[in-house]
Amino acid sequence: MRATMMDYPLTLTHYLERAGTLLRDSEIVTRLPDKSLHRYLYGDFHRRARRLASALARAGLKRGDPVATMMWNNYPHEECYFGVPCAGGVLHTLNFRLHPNDIAYIANHAGDRFVIVDDVLLPLFEKVRPEIAPERVFVVALSGAPVPEGYESYEDLLATGDPDDDLPTPDERDACGVCYTSGTTGRPKGVVYSHRAIVLHTMAMCMTEPFGMSQHDSVMPVVPMFHANGWGLPFAAAAAGARIVLPGPHLDPVSLLDLCEAVQVTFAAGVPTIWNGILQALDAEPERWSLDLRFRTAVGGSAASEAMIRGFDRHGIRTIHAWGMTEMTPLGTAALLKATMQGLDEDAAYGYRAKQGTALPFVDMRLMNDAGIVPWDGETMGEVQVRGPWIAAAYHDSGELGDKWTDDGWLRTGDVATIDAEGYMKITDRTKDLIKSGGEWISSVDLENALMGHPSVSEAAVIAARHEKWDERPLAVIVLKDGAEADADALQSHLAAGFAKWWLPDDYVFVDEIPRTSTGKFLKSALRERFEGLLVEGSGGG
Ligand code: ADP
Helix, strand or coil, rough: CCCCCCCCCHHHHHHHHHHHHCCCCEEEEECCCCCCEEEEEHHHHHHHHHHHHHHHHCCCCCCEEEEEECCCCCHHHHHHHHHHHHHCCEEECCCCCCCCHHHHHHHHHHCCCCCEHHHHHHHHHHHHHCCCCCCEEEECCCCCCCCCCCCCCCCCHHCCCCCCCCCCCCCCEEEEEEEEECCCCCCCCCCEEHHHHHHHHHHHHHCCCCCCCCCCEEEECCCCCCCCHHHHHHHHHHHCEEEECCCCCCCCHHHHHHHHHHHHCCCEEECCCHHHHHHHHHHHHCCCCCCCCCCCEECCCCCHHHHHHHHHHHCCCCEEEECCCCCHCCCCEEEEHHHHHHHCCCCHHHHHHHHEEEEECCCEEEEEEECCCCCCCCCEEEEEEEEECCCCCCCCCCCCCCCCCCCCCCCCEEEEECCCCCEEEEEEEEHHCCCEEECCEHHHHHHHHHHHCCEEEEEEEEEEECCCCCEEEEEEEEEEEECCCCCCCHHHHHCCCCHHHHCCCCEEEEEECCCCCCCCEEEEHHHHHHHHCHHHCCCCCC
């Protein structure tokens, strides 16, 4: 028998048209640089995104041409998320927190023809502009100031388009977006997404599990829209018809909480650093904000500690721990309790929720170590390998494929994990951060999570320090909470309750802050440079 279904293309154009018809009364709220709120409906968004698509086509954009954005999370960025792909272009979201040299490298490597930039980011863009050669640069005037000379205005660009122009019909396998990895090892590498990958990823995100987004939600991506497609939220929220809440440049805890209260956010997503700050603000003033009772968050990018998940539960906010990467569009797993686990005792339940979780539909996952495929016993560690329809099969224009893909077609994530009998994956490290003590692996992430469970500790990073006898030993770098006190002995006894003796750090260093990457993760390479010699006699460190 042969299937009798239509071969209907899975493209973002469908979601855009749906936004303009069935969902036209849903809202998009943006916090502008002056902190006022800009609000409009999907109906307006749809017309403007179509205008943008038409204007880009009239300006000569060809199928597959990249259009870069250097923008905060705001409504014109949401317009670009749909307008560029629906014109047949490829949305290239530039990470403006990178060094200007890296931004220039990325823009040149992608071959960006047009750039759309927020006026408040122009001082940054000016540092990159001499190194790149876009044909045209359009400025989004969000701060109210006129567009400076030498630039064109985004609004003028829109005025040249006609929302009623026919849109091209992309092939579902056409490129629609590109994100570069942050390049912590080697040069940044481009991951090029297809319409089909984004559409399938969007559908999976909107399922009741993991995130169950709907028109009844107010969805706030705190994660920047330049970071791995804003974790897919600008697409998924629009497909679901949720109110989309974009915080602009105001990412401090109080501003975010004020916004959550003002528009009754029900779902937000960001890295643990952001949530740590928010939790401390809530702990300090538990009665200050009146938040929606359905409020839940997706936390990922680096590990969310059990202490944080418990902390938010105390405020009635449910944390969903999730894992993914740029190469995975990005979502791979989420930690929700299975129906059969509802009766678990509290500690066991938190144990599962603090893991990175189970694979989404269409994400195949396996662990490999030197001995081959690792059993799902919750103990044996191996490298996580994945495959699926929204997982990269190569990098853009990269000579160095290296060993990122296995011979049988799986992506090597560079993460080391265990998977338990229920299928819950738990990251223990990135391969490059593992601590190898006397040939045995010690998980820096487990130690960090436990340390961050100590009431005096705000942040903890555990790194491999060189050791004469054991090659490497764990060294803990600690940031204490404001006004809190705890010394190495106190932290060591805190850990001793839960870990084998040989896992305990050999030393503790107290610092004011832990350096971060452009996406808010601990920059362990910088800590290693500074402290890795600390345990070796005579080599100082510091
Ligand atoms: P970068 O390489 O710039 O950090 P990504 O943002 O794509 O790029 O990061 C992906 C990596 O982030 C994963 O491979 C993993 O190491 C880490 N990561 C993501 N989510 C989690 C999580 N929930 N827990 C621990 N690590 C995570």
